[in-house]
Amino acid sequence: MKKLLYSFLLLSSATLFAQKNPQAKFAVANDIVGTVDMFTANHKNSIQSTRTYKTAAELPQNLKKFSYIADNGLAEYKLKSGIGALDRLALSEVNIQFGLPKDTPVLIDGYEFTNTDTLVYGDILYNMQSVDHNGKKAVSITTRK
Template identity: 45%
Template sequence: MKKLLYSFLILSSATLFAQKKLAVADNMIGTEDLFKSASPRMQVLKVYNTAASLPANLKKYSSVFTNGVSVYKLNKNNGFDKMSLAQLNKQINIPADNPVFIDGYEFTDSSTKIFTAIIAKTEKKDYNGKPTYFIYTTK
């Protein structure tokens, strides 16, 4: 029984560390790793530790950032490509207003923009009877 428990703990911790933590810059979704790798072009503006502490412009993400989020400030000429979730849906023939999942978190607002550099793997799956785009930040 102990071996089974230890195996489960090791597997779950490996899965947890494999996911990249989502972050926000100029109201666009990215990852901590992406923003840290661009440190001369980015700087941490504020860290919110709980969903309740999110400012009004980030409240729409409160279901995603339940444990808080880091907000970054973009310097001009950051060189990152950006795209709305609606545009991503259209590219693979999914209705623009369908939700998109990023690392298991559901984004229902299709006007939400993301940095395309976070996309490592994608899938088109059926979710609640609708074709849905799933984005993963790790392969």
């Protein structure tokens, strides 16, 4: 009975981490993915301008490649010049840290990033763990506490 309960809890937690967070609102600056919360909390003095798109259909051509994370809209930030570079890394590097192949899709707040060449800001890497996703190991990242 304990094994059955343990298996159920393990499966439930893996399923929970793989679900899309309905409150996740992604942002892009210089083709690097972050979150609106990250920019407004940590980098508001670095922002020159903001443009918000409510749906994936509204995205301009240069942001169409991010349409898969625009369920809750997408914000585009222009950063002030002369501001130091914000920490960033490719999702393939996250996979390497977890001992996974570079091209393994990464989950961020439940959204699957299949292009692991995608750059993300280090500020969104709040909680990272290895999970079972569609029968394969993958890294799941949570951007909020």
